[in-house]
Amino acid sequence: MAMPDKMTPLSVRMSADDIAMLSALTIPDAVTPSEKIRRLVRTAHRQQQGRSDYAEALRVEEERIAPLLHRVRALEASHRVHSELLVHLLSWLPDMTATAMSSLAAFEKEDGVEKVAGNLAKTEAAVAERVFGLMLTVLQYSLTPKTHCYREDAVTGRLPEILEIARLLEQKAAQRTSRKTVKGKGGKS
Numbered sequence: 353m354a355m356p357d358k359m360t361p362l363s364v365r366m367s368a369d370d371i372a373m374l375s376a377l378t379i380p381d382a383v384t385p386s387e388k389i390r391r392l393v394r395t396a397h398r399q400q401q402g403r404s405d406y407a408e409a410l411r412v413e414e415e416r417i418a419p420l421l422h423r424v425r426a427l428e429a430s431h432r433v434h435s436e437l438l439v440h441l442l443s444w445l446p447d448m449t450a451t452a453m454s455s456l457a458a459f460e461k462e463d464g465v466e467k468v469a470g471n472l473a474k475t476e477a478a479v480a481e482r483v484f485g486l487m488l489t490v491l492q493y494s495l496t497p498k499t500h501c502y503r504e505d506a507v508t509g510r511l512p513e514i515l516e517i518a519r520l521l522e523q524k525a526a527q528r529t530s531r532k533t534v535k536g537k538g539g540k541s
Contacts, residue, residue: 364389406454413446436500437493437507444486451478 366374374385382391399412421442428434455475491514493500494507501507 404454404457406450409450409453410446413449417442417446433502435502435506437490438502440489441486444482448479448482451475451482455479 371385374388377388379388379391382388395412395415398408401408421439424438424442452475455471455478490507494511497504497507
């Protein structure tokens with residue numbers, strides 16, 4: 353049988369404004385000021401410790417976004433609307449933040465420009481992977497926007513700009529390919 357943690361009294365001086373903020377603060381499973389302060393201390397500790405571990409950082413970030421995501425889903429249910437775009441973006445944020453935090457924390461203390469530069473490049477690659485994954489998902493939503501958004505133009509409104517950028521990227525890729533072909537045939541550039 354596990355013994356409960358021994359509680360140590362702690363005296364804290366707080367201004368009337370701080371007490372009012374603490375009283376107004378809604379924290380799950382914490383009602384009294386003591387419960388709220390204990391929960392805040394645990395949360396701050398987990399956030400600090402979680403920076404180096406992806407799974408813990410993800411858990412902390414998911415807990416941080418959970419009230420907002422819950423509120424959006426409740427409003428959607430009560431008004432019989434749904435946005436895959438909004439829910440996906442809100443669900444994506446914790447992964448993105450946890451990826452960046454844990455990647456950077458893994459080498460914060462390493463010395464040497466080459467190690468830091470190499471690890472920053474790894475962080476950049478991990479973040480880019482998630483960003484481009486998000487971009488692809490949003491573009492897929494534009495194929496049938498009525499089924500993915502509250503308003504169709506949330507996705508389709510920027511499509512002309514996106515398509516223009518895609519055309520420019522395609523032209524640039526074609527130019528690179530033609531230059532490589534000319535160099536490969538003995539030509540000069």
